[in-house]
Amino acid sequence: MVGGIKPLTSTGALRGTESGAARRLNGEALLDGRGLTKRFGDILANNKVDLKINKGEIHALLGENGAGKSTLVKMFYGALEPDEGEILWEEQSVRIDNPAAARTLGIGMVFQHFSLFEALTVVENIALALPNPGNMKDLAARIEAVSTDYGLPLAPQDIVADLPVGIRQRIEIVRCLLQEPRLIIMDEPTSVLTPQEADRLFLTLQRLASEGCAVLYISHRLEEVKRICHHATILRHGKVVGECDPSKETAKSLANMMVGTTVIGVSHGASMPETGSVRLELSGLTAPAQTPFATALSSIDLDVHAGEVVAIAGVAGNGQGELFDALSGEMIVAADMIRIDDQACGHKGVTWRRKNNAAFVPEERLGHGAVPGLKLTSNIVLTRHGTADDLVSAGFIRRYKSRDLEQTIKGNYDVRMSHDDPEARSLSGGNLQKFVVGRELDRKPGVLIVNQPTWGVDAGAAALIRQALIDLARSGSAVLVISQDLDEIFEIADRIAVISRGYLSKPKDALQMTRQTVGLLMAGEAEDGHAPARETV
Amino acid sequence: MRIELVKRKEHSQLMTILSPLIAVFLTLIAAAILFAISGKDPMLGLFKFFIEPLLDTWSLQEIVVKATPLVLIACGLSVCYLSNNWNIGAEGQFIVGALFGSFLPILYPDFQNAFTLPLMLLFGVLGGALWGLIPAVLKSRFNTNEILTSLMLVYVAGLLLDYLVRGPWRDPDGYNFPESRLFSDVATLPLIGDGRMSASAPITVLIVIILAIVLSKTLKGFEIQVMGESPRAGGFAGFSKKRLTLFVFAVSGGLAGLAGTMEVSGSLGQLLPSISPGYGFTAIIVAFLGRLNPIAILIAGLVLALSYIGGESVQASMGVSDKIASVIQGLLLFFVLACDTFILYRPRIQFGRRTAGREA
Numbered sequence: 001m002v003g004g005i006k007p008l009t010s011t012g013a014l015r016g017t018e019s020g021a022a023r024r025l026n027g028e029a030l031l032d033g034r035g036l037t038k039r040f041g042d043i044l045a046n047n048k049v050d051l052k053i054n055k056g057e058i059h060a061l062l063g064e065n066g067a068g069k070s071t072l073v074k075m076f077y078g079a080l081e082p083d084e085g086e087i088l089w090e091e092q093s094v095r096i097d098n099p100a101a102a103r104t105l106g107i108g109m110v111f112q113h114f115s116l117f118e119a120l121t122v123v124e125n126i127a128l129a130l131p132n133p134g135n136m137k138d139l140a141a142r143i144e145a146v147s148t149d150y151g152l153p154l155a156p157q158d159i160v161a162d163l164p165v166g167i168r169q170r171i172e173i174v175r176c177l178l179q180e181p182r183l184i185i186m187d188e189p190t191s192v193l194t195p196q197e198a199d200r201l202f203l204t205l206q207r208l209a210s211e212g213c214a215v216l217y218i219s220h221r222l223e224e225v226k227r228i229c230h231h232a233t234i235l236r237h238g239k240v241v242g243e244c245d246p247s248k249e250t251a252k253s254l255a256n257m258m259v260g261t262t263v264i265g266v267s268h269g270a271s272m273p274e275t276g277s278v279r280l281e282l283s284g285l286t287a288p289a290q291t292p293f294a295t296a297l298s299s300i301d302l303d304v305h306a307g308e309v310v311a312i313a314g315v316a317g318n319g320q321g322e323l324f325d326a327l328s329g330e331m332i333v334a335a336d337m338i339r340i341d342d343q344a345c346g347h348k349g350v351t352w353r354r355k356n357n358a359a360f361v362p363e364e365r366l367g368h369g370a371v372p373g374l375k376l377t378s379n380i381v382l383t384r385h386g387t388a389d390d391l392v393s394a395g396f397i398r399r400y401k402s403r404d405l406e407q408t409i410k411g412n413y414d415v416r417m418s419h420d421d422p423e424a425r426s427l428s429g430g431n432l433q434k435f436v437v438g439r440e441l442d443r444k445p446g447v448l449i450v451n452q453p454t455w456g457v458d459a460g461a462a463a464l465i466r467q468a469l470i471d472l473a474r475s476g477s478a479v480l481v482i483s484q485d486l487d488e489i490f491e492i493a494d495r496i497a498v499i500s501r502g503y504l505s506k507p508k509d510a511l512q513m514t515r516q517t518v519g520l521l522m523a524g525e526a527e528d529g530h531a532p533a534r535e536t537v
Numbered sequence: 538m539r540i541e542l543v544k545r546k547e548h549s550q551l552m553t554i555l556s557p558l559i560a561v562f563l564t565l566i567a568a569a570i571l572f573a574i575s576g577k578d579p580m581l582g583l584f585k586f587f588i589e590p591l592l593d594t595w596s597l598q599e600i601v602v603k604a605t606p607l608v609l610i611a612c613g614l615s616v617c618y619l620s621n622n623w624n625i626g627a628e629g630q631f632i633v634g635a636l637f638g639s640f641l642p643i644l645y646p647d648f649q650n651a652f653t654l655p656l657m658l659l660f661g662v663l664g665g666a667l668w669g670l671i672p673a674v675l676k677s678r679f680n681t682n683e684i685l686t687s688l689m690l691v692y693v694a695g696l697l698l699d700y701l702v703r704g705p706w707r708d709p710d711g712y713n714f715p716e717s718r719l720f721s722d723v724a725t726l727p728l729i730g731d732g733r734m735s736a737s738a739p740i741t742v743l744i745v746i747i748l749a750i751v752l753s754k755t756l757k758g759f760e761i762q763v764m765g766e767s768p769r770a771g772g773f774a775g776f777s778k779k780r781l782t783l784f785v786f787a788v789s790g791g792l793a794g795l796a797g798t799m800e801v802s803g804s805l806g807q808l809l810p811s812i813s814p815g816y817g818f819t820a821i822i823v824a825f826l827g828r829l830n831p832i833a834i835l836i837a838g839l840v841l842a843l844s845y846i847g848g849e850s851v852q853a854s855m856g857v858s859d860k861i862a863s864v865i866q867g868l869l870l871f872f873v874l875a876c877d878t879f880i881l882y883r884p885r886i887q888f889g890r891r892t893a894g895r896e897a
Contacts, residue, residue: 040546328773329775330772330773349775350772350773350774350775351774351775354775360773362773364769367767367769367770368767368769368770368773369770369773370770371763371766371767371770372766372767373548373766373767374762374763374766378759381756381759382763382770382773382774383773383774385756385759385774385775386775392756395755395756395757396754396755396756397754397755397756397759422547423546423547423548425546425547426546426547
């Protein structure tokens with residue numbers, strides 16, 4: 001059976017290509033979902049979805065935020081139960097009641113939102129997920145061996161709370177690999193990796209596939225889907241709208257299938273104004289590491305001018321979080337190290353900086369950028385209570401004002417929600433990101449600092465956010481983007497700097513940078529240039 | 538068949554209201570079983586415990602007298618708990634508040650004018666707040682566990698009261714009984730009604746209303762809520778965790794101290810070696826039964842006060858141990874916490890094995 005190739009849609013881009021189809025015909029089905037349907041209240045999250053994964057196949061699952069990818073995957077992993085339809089595992093009908101049952105079958109999952117206990121060590125976290133963890137010492141040794149073998153080295157005794165996002169994801173992947181799975185489900189695995197790290201991961205995946213293990217791969221990065229995936233299934237509004245061999249498609253055609261319309265590329269508009277005034281100035285920004293696992297910031301110099309987007313590239317855990325905290329005022333530094341519109345403010349808190357027309361979007365949207373259990377209107381008050389929105393009068397919160405703002409942001413940034421003013425936790429990752437970014441952009445800030453603006457966001461929403469960042473800069477603001485996504489950086493940045501172990505390279509014109517030069521800087525080339533500075537610090 | 542819990546995407550509004558009601562209902566059933574086990578008529582027991590006290594003016598007033606300190610303390614505690622600070626030492630803050638509030642009428646009995654009572658109340662608030670600030674400072678400076686420090690300070694406060702009442706503050710004309718001199722009339726809260734009810738009741742209601750408004754309508758209330766749910770997001774909003782810790786401990790200590798002063802100056806009229814039947818601890822149950830919401834705490838306080846009076850009533854009329862009241866209070870807290878699970882989780886009953894895969 002050819003996994004239900006659907007008729008073409010109006011975009012006309014779908015084909016069951018020969019080679020893909022051939023491989024599919026010869027393949028032996030490992031997991032076969034038939035007519036899977038899942039309802040949440042009035043919303044049909046999955047509508048009669050068919051999905052077949054063959055042994056040794058890297059199968060991409062594509063779709064916009066809210067298309068139903070997570071719901072589908074959770075049914076395979078036993079975290080949700082389908083309302084209708086059935087799941088066949090090696091042609092046997094199975095019922096996957098819970099994640100433990102999925103693991104027994106040989107299904108492993110790497111989540112986009114990590115399911116790790118922060119207070120525990122790496123080895124303890126992994127032991128919790130294994131049916132027979134055995135002796136902790138042996139397990140730690142196995143973790144070291146497996147993680148090094150797959151190019152994702154881990155220190156088993158590290159406490160998770162001290163680890164950056166990139167490393168946390170490694171834990172999830174290694175935890176999965178330790179169970180010798182037959183199907184690995186990966187949700188946005190490369191969003192926190194460098195190109196080199198991603199390449200290592202791809203080698204790992206290809207090796208796993210050649211060993212007969214199947215991979216269900218969810219990603220918004222269409223280039224990498226094209227590169228490594230054998231087959232792709234595309235979901236839109238909970239339905240399968242097509243299948244294809246991604247290597248035969250272009251990133252653009254894939255994006256069009258997902259969105260159902262043509263995705264508009266980001267436009268830079270008028271070329272960058274030569275030199276606007278300096279709106280954000282960092283001089284010798286230095287901060288000691290706050291915990292043994294944090295990164296110290298070493299004498300960072302940077303000017304961001306009105307009208308430009310400056311991007312900071314770098315591998316996760318090289319000081320991006322610390323830099324963001326120093327810029328936002330969550331970590332206080334010496335006054336002169338940071339100037340916003342020529343006012344020294346390194347010693348000022350986040351509210352003062354917001355009042356002086358700066359805005360911030362952190363990397364973690366849930367728990368940092370937004371409070372999970374609070375409604376969106378309250379989450380607007382979170383970052384805007386001190387700014388000139390009159391949200392607070394004589395200590396009292398004016399709810400109707402935040403309700404107006406919510407409606408505006410919802411409309412302007414296409415935040416989709418199942419009912420009005422929901423709790424932040426109930427929004428999908430991409431929609432919440434649109435909200436969190438929109439909340440700050442809506443203020444038209446003079447200085448905007450964004451960490452990972454489009455992490456885990458689908459193509460359509462990412463384009464919207466990126467365009468908004470460029471537009472903001474062109475209207476005379478200074479925009480600083482910290483990102484680990486090189487595609488994104490090259491798409492939006494006027495100048496690029498690279499952060500590596502707390503050192504920042506000198507920013508250069510984006511047109512003069514290539515992936516190679518950025519890659520070298522990520523690997524620490526900038527630190528050599530800074531060597532004398534390091535000694536004086 | 539099996540029962541499983543499914544996580545809800547959002548808090549259930551319905552269950553937030555229903556959960557304490559279900560808990561009360563389950564407590565009633567458990568109490569009936571308890572009466573039956575002790576060989577008493579369960580229906581009569583329930584009637585004597587929960588209904589009879591409501592039928593008589595004297596016991597109704599007594600309920601208000603007992604509910605007043607519970608509600609006041611629980612309101613303060615709710616501010617603490619909402620912000621994720623675990624003040625277990627309200628009993629100690631109650632006692633120290635009473636001590637601060639009493640030094641004026643005991644050491645300066647001749648200071649009698651219109652300022653006497655307001656000053657006493659003010660000192661009471663001050664004393665409780667200071668006692669509450671000790672664990673708060675220790676927490677924010679040295680990262681100590683406030684649960685332990687605040688709890689241990691309860692015993693320090695209890696011994697301090699005992700020492701003062703038996704030593705320096707003992708009534709010189711009191712025939713060596715361990716109690717202070719009686720407060721003068723201007724140092725006593727005016728009584729309401731014909732029982733022991735005093736002005737402390739309306740003062741408490743006023744504070745409940747103010748606190749309800751502060752928590753739901755103001756930026757400070759928002760700050761408390763955000764810090765409790767997500768300190769990282771609170772820091773991003775520009776709120777200081779350390780300052781808030783000091784603030785909430787000062788508020789909850791201050792309210793407990795006020796309750797202590799009003800108890801000695803209203804119902805007791807003097808200092809005794811023991812001035813509280815564990816109000817500071819029972820208030821923890823009241824705070825949770827009231828969902829950390831001041832208005833609901835007002836109701837919860839009355840329910841808990843009823844259990845005190847009901848306990849006395851069944852002890853007197855049916856010969857059941859007075860410990861039954863403590864057991865029922867404990868059961869109530871247990872059921873409340875258990876029912877709270879349903880606010881974020883939905884129970885689902887599964888029948889049979891195959892519901893997912895309709896046979897292919």
